Amino acid sequence: MVTRRTVLKGAAASAVALSSYGRWSVGYAADNPIRIGVMTPLSGPAETSGRSVKAGVEIAAAQINAEGGVLGRPIQLEFRDDKANVAQATAMAHELLGSGVNLLTGSNSSSVVAALGPVMQQENGVLIGTLASAASLNHENYNPNVFRASETPYARMRGLAQIASKQSGDLKRWSGIIPDTDFGHSSWETFVGGLKEFFPSEAGVEPEILDPIVVPLFSSDYKSYIADAMKTPFEGLFHATYGADSVTLFQQARPYGLTKKAKAIYDSGNEFVVAKAMKEHTPAWWGSIFWYYGNHEDNPMSNALYEDYAAKYNDLPPEGYIAEGHADIYAFAKAIETAGSTETAAVIDALKGMEWETATGIRTMRAEDNQAIKTIEAVYIEPADNENGWTISAADKVPGGDLIEPPSPGKKLE
Known part of the structure; x- marks a missing residue:
């Protein structure tokens, strides 16, 4: 079981783990942020998981920005409440993509992610679906602009x-x-x-x-x-x-x-x-x-995620969903740094076959079907x-x- 002492001990090494995602500059141009759209249910029946995803992406962005951002630029999250509804999510995706936000994540519903695939292709965006669990997403409904950083069902x-x-x-x-x-x-x-x-x-x-x-x-x-x-x-x-x-x-x-x-x-x-x-x-x-901190006492990133969540929220233990939103933002950060760009084609190329560190350990994104391999x-x-x-x-x-x-x-x- 993870204790407060374990968390603090791991947090002392967390800066090393976080900085392993790239040589982020100390100090960055705050007027030139990397904008990432987060569409997730913040109201309605799926609100519980959506709020957890929101907490995870916020913690990840704060951790990365504290290390200097990515390519000298801070991450800026733009939230939308998609209510796990296909029509609402589609409209919000069009809005974000039309405003120049080409990197999207947070979607929890399989039907939403399936519907957004063609939108991503048509409007040159890339989506990392967070909790969508349908097997079809990386099989019959595979889309080259859609990735899944969590496990397959x-x-x-x-x-x-x-x-x-x-x-x-x-x-x-x-x-x-x-x-x-x-x-x-x-x-x-x-x-x-x-x-x-x-x-x-x-x-x-x-x-x-x-x-x-x-x-x-x-x-x-x-x-x-x-x-x-x-x-x-x-x-x-x-x-x-x-x-x-x-x-x-x-x-x-x-x-x-x-x-x-x-x-x-x-x-x-x-x-x-x-x-x-x-x-x-x-x-x-x-x-x-998806993630239990007690399974990862030797992982500084897991300990840092637990500590940052515990410091902000009075709702322990944290849901495993939190680590999936967290992993998505770190996936984008690693891909952007590898590509040296936020352009859609470059980010997609970098994501394919990429390994990156997460609170559950190293994940690998398969190049063939945009599907991550992770611990169960x-x-x-x-x-x-x-x-x-x-x-x-x-x-x-x-x-x-x-x-x-x-x-x-x-x-x-x-």
């Missing part, structure tokens, strides 16, 4: 299965509770594929896969589905509903004893959303997360007798390079 679910093989390798029967969406079904299939791949080799147990419980989105009543789950003889449970749906489902499941029935639960990506809402009633589970992480959350009502009692991570699918831009992931 395929790598994330396989990584979660590999962690399950290490942490719950004695469990044989597995089922799932998944939303009736492409994401829900594909996540389950990928997780199951990972169980079959990793369990025989690492756990010595051949997993038995039971049919998942498929639930609707935005339901107010999950009781019949919970009853079906209670009849299913699983030991390990994969879970892929999100946000308010997850809170509703697990609140309604409490009288049934669903979380007591499950010997282990693996969540696809709620981070701390459910725990913060349910407090002492939160389900105990291993949850996939999870945390174990459980109820606790403290002011939050819950705690993180364990964490794990696995390298992403062997988990990610081969590049196939323009073709659907099989």
